[in-house]
Amino acid sequence: MRRPTLEAVAARAGVSRATASRVVNGQTTVAPNIRDAVLRAIDELGYVPNPAARSLVTQRTDSVALVVSEPPTRVFSEDPLFSTVIRSASVELETVNKQVVLMLASSASSHARVERYIAGGHVDGVMLISMHGADPLPAALSRLRVPVVSYGRPAVPVDIPYVDNDNVGGAELAVRHLVAGGRRRIATIAGPQDMIGGQDRLTGYRNVLRDSDRRSIVAVGDFTRESGAVAMRQLLGDDPGLDAVFVANDLMAVGALQSLRQAGRRVPDDVAVVGFDDIEAAQYTEPPLTTVRHPVVEQATAMVRLLLGLFEGGPADPVILPTELVVRESA
Amino acid sequence: MRRPTLEAVAARAGVSRATASRVVNGQTTVAPNIRDAVLRAIDELGYVPNPAARSLVTQRTDSVALVVSEPPTRVFSEDPLFSTVIRSASVELETVNKQVVLMLASSASSHARVERYIAGGHVDGVMLISMHGADPLPAALSRLRVPVVSYGRPAVPVDIPYVDNDNVGGAELAVRHLVAGGRRRIATIAGPQDMIGGQDRLTGYRNVLRDSDRRSIVAVGDFTRESGAVAMRQLLGDDPGLDAVFVANDLMAVGALQSLRQAGRRVPDDVAVVGFDDIEAAQYTEPPLTTVRHPVVEQATAMVRLLLGLFEGGPADPVILPTELVVRESA
DNA sequence: TCCGGCTGAGAGAGCGCTCTCTCGAAAGGG
C-alpha cells in the first residue's frame, strides 16, 4: 500500500511521466485538456510529490535551518525575544513555502551535530541566532559554502551578512532622554561584554555621558532579571546619590526596579530608569517602564528576506534597523 | 565543484560503493583494514551522505514535525508554556538524532499547508500541540497514516495517543487547599471552554465545591493576563464578599492580582489566590503566587518518547502525568 | 508542393544512495 508515484499519475492520465511532471510543476507548455486529465488523476489518486526524490535531482530542499546558538534555558523561558524572532521568521518563511528546521546548539556536541547537518545539505540556507562572542559556530558555518545570515551582528568579525538594530543609537536615545530630564548622576547596568548588544549599548551610554560632561557609573549584569537586581544594589552601594540608571535590557530593568523598591527609592522621582527591548512585561512593571524599542519582528522578517535574496544571488549587505524611545512612567 | 559522493569515497578507498555504504552505516561485516581505508577516504574528502538520496531508498527522513496549531501571537509571546514544550521536545529529539521541523498552523490556509507537507512524507512523525476544540487538524492528521502524538488530550475524540497532565486532579488540589484554609466563598476564573485545559480545570473546581457544600462562582477568561483582570473585576462586582479565587492559569492570575490590588483587597488576607501552571513569573508576583505545577518538561519528553515508541510499533496508550501544588504566599 | 520553424509530448538518463543477490575465498569436517 505505497503512496502513488508520478508514474501512476501518468499512467492514469494516459500521458508520459515527463508530462505529468510538467503539470505538477506548473509549466505552461501543456495542452489544456491534457493538463486537466493529469490534474484529475492527481486528485483521484491523492498524489503528493516525494520531496526526497525531488530534491535529489533539483539539489534544493526548500527548507532552511534556524540555528539558535544559546543555552536552551536562556533561549525561551527567560527572554521573549528569541521566541518572537522564531515566530516571525517562521511566518515569513511560510509565505514562500519554505520550512523551518529548528536547531538548538547549546553544547559543543550539538555544534558538531549542527555543522554535520548543514554540511549534509539538508537545508538550503541557515539563519543563525548567536549572541555570544565566543561562539565558534558563525565562523564554522560561514566556511560551509551555504548561504548564512545572522540575527544580530556576529561578535567576531566573520563574513556573514546580518540584520541588526542600532544598539548604539538606541542607548544614546535613552541616555539623552535622562540628560534632558535633568538627571545628573546617570548610572548604567550594562549587559555581558562578550555580547554585541552588551558592548554596543554600553558604548552608546558612554558616548552621551562624555558629550554631556557626566561621570559614568557602570555595573555589569548578564541580561537576567536576577543579575539586574544584584547590579542595582551594587550601584546604590557605590553611589547612593545616583538619580538615574540606564539598564541594557528590560529583564534586568525589572530586577533593578525591584531592588530600587526594596531600597526605598521612588521611581521616577528619586531614580529614573530606562530599559531596552520593550518586552511585553515592560508595560506591567510598577511603574511602567520607559524603554528603547527595536523592531524585533521587522528584524526577523528582514533576516528572512536577506537569506532569500542570497538564494537569488542578491546582495550580502548588512541591514541596520532604527530604534525608538518609548516613554512611559519610569523616566 | 560538487560535494563528494559515496562513489568517490569508494574509488579513493579502492572498494565498491556497497562496501563504503556498509562502513558509513556502521555494519560490522567489513574487515578492519578496509573499514579504516574507507574512513580515511571519508575524512580526506569530507564526505557527508546525501540525505535526500538516503531517504529516497530508506523511506525515512529522521525528522519529525512539531505542529503548533494556535494563533502565532499566543504561541510564544504570551504563554511561556509553548516555548518550554518546544525546547524540551527539541532537546529530547536531539539525543536520538532526529530533527525538528517547526510548523505554525494558525490559519486555515496554513492547515492545508501542514497537511500537504505531512502527507508528502517530509517527516516520519508528528507532534501536535493543539489546544482548541474546534481545531480540525488532529482529525485530519490522524487520517494521514503517519504516526502522530498530541501534547494534551485532543478536545475532540480522535484516535491519537497523547500526553497530558492531570488537569482535573490539579484543580482539585488547588481548591481543596483553599477549602482547607477556611475559605468560604471560593470563586474561579475559568479558561476558555473550548479548550481541554479550560474544561478540566473547571471540572476539578466544581468537584471539590460540590463535595464541600459551597456555591460555585464562575467567570470565564481566555487564558490571557488581560482577561484575568477583567474577570476578577467582574467577580468582585458579582460577589464582593468572595474570599478566594482559583484561576485556571497563572497568566490570568497575574491579571487577577492586579485587579484585586486596584480594588483594595489584600492578598491573601482578604482574598486567597491560586493559579495553575507555575510559570516563571509566578515567583515574582506581589505576593508570590500559590499555584499548581505540572511537569511541562516531563510531558514534552514523554511525548517524544511516545512518538519514538510508535515508530517501533510500541503502544499507543495515553500518558497522564501528576500535578503538584506549590504553596507560596498568595494562598 | 515542399520546407523551415515552432509547439507539445515522450524517451531516457541520471541524481546518490541502500540493499538484495551473487560469488569468491577461506575454513572446517569427513
Next chain:
DNA sequence: CCCTTTCGAGAGAGCGCTCTCTCAGCCGGA
C-alpha cells in the same frame, strides 16, 4: 583431498523525480 559452510565484498537494481534531448505534427510562406 574434496565438499560444505561461512564470511566478506562486489554487481546492479531501483527508490521517485526532473530535465535535456529528441521527435512528431502542424502551420505558414515561397
